Amino acid sequence: MSKIIWSKIDEAPALATYAFLPVVQAFTKGTGIEVETKDISLAGRIIANMADYLTEDQRIADFLAELGELVKKPEANIIKLPNISASVPQLKAAIKELQGKGYKLPDYPEEATTAEEKELQARYAKCLGSAVNPVLREGNSDRRAAASVKAFAQKNPHRMMKPWPAPGQSQCRVAHMEEGDFYATEKSVTMEKDDVIKFEFVDAAGQVTVLKEGLKLIAGEVFDSSVMRVAKLREFYAATAAEAKQKGVLLSLHLKATMMKVSDPVMFGHAVSVYFKDALEKHAATLKEIGANPNMGLGDILNKLDKLPADKKAEIEADINACYETQAKLAMVDSRKNITNLHVPNDVIVDASMPNVVRDGGKMWNKQDELQDTIAMVPDRCYALMYREIVEDCNRNGQFDPATMGSVSNVGLMAQKAEEYGSHDKTFIAAGKGVIRLVNSAGAVVMEQAVEQGDIFRACQAKDIPIKDWVKLAVSRGKASGQPVVFWLDENRAHDAQIIKKVNKYLPEFDTAGVEIHIMDSVKAMRFSVERIRRGESTISATGNVLRDYLTDLFPILELGTSARMLSIVPLLAGGGLFETGAGGSAPKHVEQFLKEGHNRWDSLGEYCALVPSFEMIAANEGNQKAAVLAETLDAAIGKYLENQKLPSRKVKEIDNRGSSFWLSLYWAEALAAQSKDAALQARFAPVAKALSDNAAKIDQELIDCQGSPVDIGGYYMPDDAKAAAALRPSATYNAIIDAL
Numbered sequence: 226m227s228k229i230i231w232s233k234i235d236e237a238p239a240l241a242t243y244a245f246l247p248v249v250q251a252f253t254k255g256t257g258i259e260v261e262t263k264d265i266s267l268a269g270r271i272i273a274n275m276a277d278y279l280t281e282d283q284r285i286a287d288f289l290a291e292l293g294e295l296v297k298k299p300e301a302n303i304i305k306l307p308n309i310s311a312s313v314p315q316l317k318a319a320i321k322e323l324q325g326k327g328y329k330l331p332d333y334p335e336e337a338t339t340a341e342e343k344e345l346q347a348r349y350a351k352c353l354g355s356a357v358n359p360v361l362r363e364g365n366s367d368r369r370a371a372a373s374v375k376a377f378a379q380k381n382p383h384r385m386m387k388p389w390p391a392p393g394q395s396q397c398r399v400a401h402m403e404e405g406d407f408y409a410t411e412k413s414v415t416m417e418k419d420d421v422i423k424f425e426f427v428d429a430a431g432q433v434t435v436l437k438e439g440l441k442l443i444a445g446e447v448f449d450s451s452v453m454r455v456a457k458l459r460e461f462y463a464a465t466a467a468e469a470k471q472k473g474v475l476l477s478l479h480l481k482a483t484m485m486k487v488s489d490p491v492m493f494g495h496a497v498s499v500y501f502k503d504a505l506e507k508h509a510a511t512l513k514e515i516g517a518n519p520n521m522g523l524g525d526i527l528n529k530l531d532k533l534p535a536d537k538k539a540e541i542e543a544d545i546n547a548c549y550e551t552q553a554k555l556a557m558v559d560s561r562k563n564i565t566n567l568h569v570p571n572d573v574i575v576d577a578s579m580p581n582v583v584r585d586g587g588k589m590w591n592k593q594d595e596l597q598d599t600i601a602m603v604p605d606r607c608y609a610l611m612y613r614e615i616v617e618d619c620n621r622n623g624q625f626d627p628a629t630m631g632s633v634s635n636v637g638l639m640a641q642k643a644e645e646y647g648s649h650d651k652t653f654i655a656a657g658k659g660v661i662r663l664v665n666s667a668g669a670v671v672m673e674q675a676v677e678q679g680d681i682f683r684a685c686q687a688k689d690i691p692i693k694d695w696v697k698l699a700v701s702r703g704k705a706s707g708q709p710v711v712f713w714l715d716e717n718r719a720h721d722a723q724i725i726k727k728v729n730k731y732l733p734e735f736d737t738a739g740v741e742i743h744i745m746d747s748v749k750a751m752r753f754s755v756e757r758i759r760r761g762e763s764t765i766s767a768t769g770n771v772l773r774d775y776l777t778d779l780f781p782i783l784e785l786g787t788s789a790r791m792l793s794i795v796p797l798l799a800g801g802g803l804f805e806t807g808a809g810g811s812a813p814k815h816v817e818q819f820l821k822e823g824h825n826r827w828d829s830l831g832e833y834c835a836l837v838p839s840f841e842m843i844a845a846n847e848g849n850q851k852a853a854v855l856a857e858t859l860d861a862a863i864g865k866y867l868e869n870q871k872l873p874s875r876k877v878k879e880i881d882n883r884g885s886s887f888w889l890s891l892y893w894a895e896a897l898a899a900q901s902k903d904a905a906l907q908a909r910f911a912p913v914a915k916a917l918s919d920n921a922a923k924i925d926q927e928l929i930d931c932q933g934s935p936v937d938i939g940g941y942y943m944p945d946d947a948k949a950a951a952a953l954r955p956s957a958t959y960n961a962i963i964d965a966l
């Protein structure tokens with residue numbers, strides 16, 4: 226029996242799973258393939274981590290740890306749906322929901338002072354931020370639009386693109402720091418031998434504090450350190466806000482407080498405290514007393530004001546509101562509810578937010594609910610430069626055309642917690658002026674960084690085997706596609722300079738004959754790629770972990786309308802496969818819509834596409850011919866699904882995710898009934914195809930009639946399975962056919 230693990234996760238894709246997984250389980254019955262869920266949702270991870278607070282029957286196993294082991298084995302075959310990378314406000318909300326369900330969990334201690342509180346905070350911190358992906362990603366990533374999906378997108382271009390103003394007329398620009406950012410301060414070495422590193426802070430008086438001990442590095446590993454100088458960061462925020470005010474454009478900030486859970490909330494907090502400086506400094510003592518923390522956004526500060534007497538609360542609110550008058554106008558997340566870009570650190574996530582700026586013609590939403598030019602602050606040049614380049618390109622050449630534009634796919638260095646995305650346990654906020662130094666087992670200083678109080682120090686690793694595998698994957702994608710491969714590496718960035726050496730060392734080991742290969746910094750690489758897509762040509766970007774994340778949302782959103790439609794394969798180093806569904810997130814807005822009006826606009830194309838290589842892997846590794854047939858027929862069904870445009874609509878009372886999955890299952894059953902490679906499958910699915918097809922109009926209607934009113938699924942972070950299943954499988958006619966399989 227082969228096993229496919231289907232991750233149980235959060236929000237919109239979790240809702241979609243209630244509709245689609247029963248279909249997959251029914252279709253695979255009797256094929257030697259078992260599809261099993263493992264709960265790695267935020268709620269599930271909290272429960273697993275806090276078992277000692279819970280009753281026996283409330284406990285669940287640590288499935289994330291289990292899967293973390295599985296990915297190191299050749300039999301791993303995991304369909305990984307996007308999960309919540311929780312910010313502190315999300316973690317608190319999830320804990321509250323669980324407490325309401327009778328889980329006797331302690332509150333999350335925001336201000337940990339006692340040893341007990343600190344321990345609790347550390348335990349909960351395991352559930353914060355990007356806690357799942359780095360554990361499962363024991364391989365590099367291959368993200369691209371399947372040929373059928375790209376062809377569909379060109380034939381049926383999405384209508385979300387808004388025109389850019391005439392050349393040179395947009396006031397949109399990407400603002401970044403010119404000094405004192407991670408880009409400027411980065412130092413990097415390649416380890417000559419295995420070693421163990423100690424992190425020390427040495428204050429101005431020479432007093433040494435150990436920050437971390439026992440970091441094991443192996444020979445060939447690239448090891449970096451860098452610092453974000455917060456004084457420079459604050460100057461940058463203030464100057465950019467002044468510029469936005471003077472130009473009368475919206476000010477916006479784009480970070481990744483979810484994934485970069487240690488550094489980015491702090492960078493976010495500085496933006497909040499610079500923008501609302503007058504109010505927050507005036508009331509600093511009171512705000513400190515009530516535990517208001519700018520790192521959690523203005524929204525959290527406003528909530529904490531409830532702890533104060535009404536007159537004091539009103540006074541501080543008035544002072545905060547006065548800042549809006551003297552400062553630049555902020556981009557809005559929800560203008561009706563007056564939620565700004567600075568309210569919640571996880572509302573604006575750069576990989577999804579910057580593509581929308583490009584898509585919307587260099588604009589974001591203002592308070593009047595209109596689109597307006599924005600100055601987009603992306604402080605660190607490691608990533609800002611490429612966004613700057615694409616924005617400038619659009620300001621010169623206008624909007625892209627999804628009907629004709631080529632594609633930029635990605636091969637990303639990601640395995641074994643590569644680079645920034647593995648840096649959380651090596652990120653420290655400097656306690657004072659001094660030096661943070663990295664000392665090896667012989668007592669020698671490997672690298673050191675001067676810091677001022679509050680500076681964000683970060684160290685990153687990238688292991689040699691993953692780097693070599695990444696080069697190999699890039700070459701093989703170049704060969705298979707005939708497209709040029711561009712390594713986005715900047716010799717002026719210390720880390721990239723080390724990686725360039727490795728790329729040049731490993732390229733000759735692979736068969737690169739006929740493959741066009743370039744190494745370019747992110748500005749040149751973006752220009753090269755964008756010039757090509759405007760000519761309808763496609764390019765492979767081979768990047769580090771962060772650019773992987775950013776580019777695999779940017780181009781898909783422009784090309785396909787959403788990164789949900791991507792094929793996202795992680796060939797695991799140990800031989801297994803992790804098949805991620807799409808490249809985007811968990812679309813919290815979709816859940817909101819579903820609860821309000823019973824329409825789930827989540828597009829599961831990513832899930833459908835991911836299943837194909839998952840079946841193919843079983844066919845290849847175990848010679849299971851039924852798996853090969855399932856893969857081929859599903860692929861054909863996806864083609865038909867696209868051709869017949871059965872994608873979910875954004876509007877209530879039109880086809881939604883459930884209807885989409887129904888049509889996909891009909892086409893899949895038809896393809897199984899039509900094939901002749903496996904007679905048993907053919908015989909089994911012929912009546913199913915007929916029943917689904919005979920009842921198609923009825924089922925389609927049932928899946929629309931059920932929409933239009935609020936839905937109760939018994940929870941947000943931990944829905945009630947029975948309620949959710951009922952809500953997401955509302956067609957009795959359809960269920961009867963599937964359940965009879």
Ligand SMILES: NC(=O)C1=CN([C@@H]2O[C@H](COP(=O)(O)OP(=O)(O)OC[C@H]3O[C@@H](n4cnc5c(N)ncnc54)[C@H](OP(=O)(O)O)[C@@H]3O)[C@@H](O)[C@H]2O)C=CC1
Nearest residue numbers: 307308309310483574577787789809810811812814827828
């Ligand atoms: N691999 C993973 O596990 C990932 C997890 N995340 C997590 O997801 C959460 C939300 O992230 P965020 O960046 O805000 O946004 P999302 O990527 O969830 O959504 C941004 C927008 O993209 C569109 N979208 C995304 N997926 C789909 C889909 N399947 N079908 C249709 N439209 C889609 C929606 O646009 P519209 O409003 O126009 O419908 C949505 O509002 C966070 O907790 C984040 O950490 C994020 C990225 C990857």
Ligand SMILES: O=C(O)CCC(=O)C(=O)O
Nearest residue numbers: 310355358483484774808
């Ligand atoms: O793990 C996360 O937080 C998000 C991952 C992500 O955005 C990506 O891989 O594209």
Ligand SMILES: [Mg+2]
Nearest residue numbers: 576774778808
């Ligand atoms: Mg992403």
